[in-house]
Amino acid sequence: MGPNSLDRPVTVAVVDDHQVVLDGIRSWVEHDPQCRVRLVADGLYVDAVLAGPGRDADVLVLDLGLFGESTVDRIGELATGRRVLAFSAETADETVRAVLDAGACAYLTKHEGSEHFIGAVVAVAADRPYVTPSLAKAILGDNTPGRPSLSAQEQRALRLWFQLPKKQNVAREMGISAETVDQYISRARVKYAAAGRPAPNKAAMVARAIEDGLVRPEDVR
Amino acid sequence: MTGSIAVTSTQRYARGSAIGAIAVAGAWHLANNLTGTVTGWSQYRWPWLTATAWLVIAVLITLAAADALRRTGRRHLALPLVGIPLLQGCVLIVLLSARAAGVFTTVCWAVDGFGWCAVLLLWRWPLRWLAVALCVNELGDLAVILATGPFDRVEISRYVVTMYLTIGLQIGLTASGRAMRRTAVRTAEAATEAAELTAARLAADEVHADRQRRYRALGPTLRELLAGLASGELDPADPAVQRRCAVEASRLRRLIAEHDDVPSPLVHELRACADLAERRGVSVALETAGTAPELPRQVRRALTEAPLHLLASARSQARVTVISTDDPAGVEVSVVADSADVTDLGNPARTADVEVTCFATGEGDAQWVRTRWTGR
Numbered sequence: 001m002g003p004n005s006l007d008r009p010v011t012v013a014v015v016d017d018h019q020v021v022l023d024g025i026r027s028w029v030e031h032d033p034q035c036r037v038r039l040v041a042d043g044l045y046v047d048a049v050l051a052g053p054g055r056d057a058d059v060l061v062l063d064l065g066l067f068g069e070s071t072v073d074r075i076g077e078l079a080t081g082r083r084v085l086a087f088s089a090e091t092a093d094e095t096v097r098a099v100l101d102a103g104a105c106a107y108l109t110k111h112e113g114s115e116h117f118i119g120a121v122v123a124v125a126a127d128r129p130y131v132t133p134s135l136a137k138a139i140l141g142d143n144t145p146g147r148p149s150l151s152a153q154e155q156r157a158l159r160l161w162f163q164l165p166k167k168q169n170v171a172r173e174m175g176i177s178a179e180t181v182d183q184y185i186s187r188a189r190v191k192y193a194a195a196g197r198p199a200p201n202k203a204a205m206v207a208r209a210i211e212d213g214l215v216r217p218e219d220v221r
Numbered sequence: 222m223t224g225s226i227a228v229t230s231t232q233r234y235a236r237g238s239a240i241g242a243i244a245v246a247g248a249w250h251l252a253n254n255l256t257g258t259v260t261g262w263s264q265y266r267w268p269w270l271t272a273t274a275w276l277v278i279a280v281l282i283t284l285a286a287a288d289a290l291r292r293t294g295r296r297h298l299a300l301p302l303v304g305i306p307l308l309q310g311c312v313l314i315v316l317l318s319a320r321a322a323g324v325f326t327t328v329c330w331a332v333d334g335f336g337w338c339a340v341l342l343l344w345r346w347p348l349r350w351l352a353v354a355l356c357v358n359e360l361g362d363l364a365v366i367l368a369t370g371p372f373d374r375v376e377i378s379r380y381v382v383t384m385y386l387t388i389g390l391q392i393g394l395t396a397s398g399r400a401m402r403r404t405a406v407r408t409a410e411a412a413t414e415a416a417e418l419t420a421a422r423l424a425a426d427e428v429h430a431d432r433q434r435r436y437r438a439l440g441p442t443l444r445e446l447l448a449g450l451a452s453g454e455l456d457p458a459d460p461a462v463q464r465r466c467a468v469e470a471s472r473l474r475r476l477i478a479e480h481d482d483v484p485s486p487l488v489h490e491l492r493a494c495a496d497l498a499e500r501r502g503v504s505v506a507l508e509t510a511g512t513a514p515e516l517p518r519q520v521r522r523a524l525t526e527a528p529l530h531l532l533a534s535a536r537s538q539a540r541v542t543v544i545s546t547d548d549p550a551g552v553e554v555s556v557v558a559d560s561a562d563v564t565d566l567g568n569p570a571r572t573a574d575v576e577v578t579c580f581a582t583g584e585g586d587a588q589w590v591r592t593r594w595t596g597r
Contacts, residue, residue: 093510111506137510143547162510163542163555164589 009035010125013054014042016063016087021110025061025117032118046074057082058125064088064099072099079103079201085124087113096138100192103199106130107138127201127208129189136162139188148191157184187215194220234405238398239289239344245394246282246337254278254330261328265318274311274318278338281308285341296345304342305354308335309361316362320369325379332362332383336391348396355388435476443469460561467533471497475525479518487513487521491541491554494529503535503558511545513552520594527590528556534588535560550596560588 014025022042029039041054046062054060060082064071072095078084079102086104088095089111096107105124108116112132123130131139136158139150150158153174160170161181171178190209193202209215258275265271281304288300312331319329335358343351363380366372372380446465449455455462471494478493479486488509495505516524532539535558544553 091508134508137508140544141510143511159544159553162508162544163540163553163591164557165540166587169557169587169589 009038010059010122011038011040011057012059012061012121013040013049013057014061014087015044015046015049015066016042016061017044017066018063019044021063024113028114028117036122037118046071046078059083059085059105059121061085061087061121062104064090064095072102075099075102075104076199079105079199081200083124083127083201085120087117091134091137093138093141096135097142097144100135100138101196103197103201105201105205106132107135108132109134127204128212129186129193129205129209131158131161131185131189133162133165135189136185139192146195148188148195150188150191151184154184154188154191157181158188161185183214187219190215191220234402236290238401239286242337242340242344242394242398243282243286243289246341247286249337250275250279250282250334253327254334257327257330261319261322261326264322264328266321267314267318271315271318274314277311278308278334282338282341285338285344289341289344301342301346301350301354305339308338308342309358312358312362313365316365317369320366324366324372324376325383332359332380333387335362336387340391340395348392348399351395352388352392355391359384359388438476439469439472443472464534467497467501468530471529471533475522475529479521485509485513487516487524487552487554488543490521490525491528491543494525494532495539495541498532498535498539503532503537503539505532505535505539505541507541507543509543509545511547513543513545514550514596516552516594524552524554524592524594527592528554531556531558531560531588531590534558551594553591553593555589555591557587557589559586 012029014022016022016025025042026039029037040057041049041052043049043054044066046066050060060078062071062075062078062084064086065088075084075086084104086099086107088099088107088109090096091109099107105127106120106129108120109132112134116130116132120130120132140155140158140162156174157170160173161167164170164173167178167181171181174181186209190206193205193209196202206215206220209220210217254275258271262268285300285304288297312335315334316324316329316331319326319331322328324332336355339351339354339358343354363384366380442465446455446462446469450457450462457463457466474493474497475490478490481489483489488507492507495507499505528541532541537559539556539558542555544555545551
């Protein structure tokens with residue numbers, strides 16, 4: 001499913017029905033000082049983008065609403081055999097959770113784009129969890145019966161990450177390092193990947209987390 | 222409102238007098254007319270025809286009673302138009318059938334058998350129709366009596382007295398019933414008017430109390446600020462004064478927002494404060510996690526007081542979050558903003574006697590306050 005170690009830039013294909021968004025993403029990609037991402041295809045239609053060089057991109061960035069129609073139903077199919085990063089103006093917790101459950105690797109709201117786009121694409125390409133504050137919110141607001149149980153520290157980290165825009169501030173508040181904060185947040189996300197409907201992307205994320213030592217196999221059974 | 226109360230009371234009184242008239246008509250037809258028919262059976266010229274006339278009148282009384290008791294709906298002209306001639310016919314049959322036995326006997330119940338049934342048949346129609354029907358009947362009866370046999374002077378004078386009683390009684394009762402109904406309507410209208418006046422006065426009192434409460438809520442801080450600005454004691458160019466103005470403006474905005482009927486008042490009030498900050502050029506992100514429970518105004522005020530102060534002093538950016546949890550029930554409001562060192566964050570404890578905890582930390586440019594309410 002693509003490279004796990006990044007010795008080359010991550011390739012990304014983008015589908016969005018607004019040209020201004022596509023141009024914005026191109027600009028973010030071009031202005032990344034480390035040039036971590038290469039945009040190989042973009043366009044207004046899913047099938048058109050996947051018909052060309054976008055087919056083999058490491059990450060597919062997908063707008064959840066194309067020309068007034070939801071693409072949420074297509075995520076299950078698209079996420080089989082490729083990593084999907086949902087990119088949407090929609091912030092409702094139910095939508096975020098449904099999209100992740102369908103097999104999307106990460107969820108990025110449009111107002112988080114400029115800050116988190118590159119980071120999210122790079123993490124997703126390596127099957128690593130990436131949690132934006134709005135995803136933290138969706139996890140915090142989850143009171144469905146099947147939700148995974150999170151430790152007190154994981155919950156606190158998610159809560160502070162949602163409230164405070166900077167990981168250093170969260171770390172200072174918790175009296176731990178920023179890396180540990182990341183671990184707590186990522187672990188919560190991996191627990192979500194391990195729960196719910198099975199999907200290849202989720203399995204890959206869990207496997208990667210075990211490999212990285214983020215979780216122990218028995219934690220996510 | 223006036224209309225509905227008046228209509229209800231009219232209906233109530235109309236029903237009362239209708240029941241009275243039905244009772245009299247029914248009792249008279251059973252006690253007097255039936256007794257006469259049964260006891261005089263052998264004296265009638267046509268006993269079965271007389272009994273049929275009695276039955277027809279009984280049916281007419283039932284139909285007219287049902288119509289008079291209906292609360293609403295159109296009145297049917299067919300009822301008097303068919304009913305009155307039919308009734309007249311029946312009465313004449315009884316008169317002719319019992320003529321030989323004498324006009325003023327129990328057996329001949331014709332002369333006084335018309336009135337009460339006619340009252341019911343014309344229940345919903347003008348009083349003069351009834352008067353005309355009664356007079357026509359009496360005169361018709363008299364003509365038939367005179368034409369069909371001997372009728373001496375004493376009997377004629379008795380008939381005239383009876384006529385007076387059978388017309389006068391029905392007309393008098395019907396007229397007084399209608400007068401009572403009119404009085405009732407006027408009384409009801411007057412009562413409604415009085416109730417409306419009271420309601421208006423209570424509403425005015427409520428509005429006044431509300432204004433007083435709001436005035437008190439704004440408290441001395443706003444008055445001091447306005448007085449200072451007016452007297453020139455406070456300099457509008459002074460950042461501290463500007464900040465005080467921003468805080469008071471936010472409180473005013475919050476006070477107005479408190480009166481809106483919205484699903485989530487806490488978020489709505491925070492949004493109102495955020496709008497005000499955005500108007501000053503601050504970019505505010507407001508996000509909520511979970512669904513906030515219903516909180517009393519005092520708790521909401523305590524929760525928003527410190528965030529409001531920080532928002533009012535934000536320079537360019539602020540992030541407002543509301544996290545609500547169900548188990549345990551709790552709400553946490555947090556504001557992170559770039560602001561000069563904020564020392565005054567209001568006093569949530571003074572705003573309410575509820576347990577709202579306030580945390581404030583800051584480093585350099587970024588200030589952070591949180592207020593937390595925990596349900597018991």
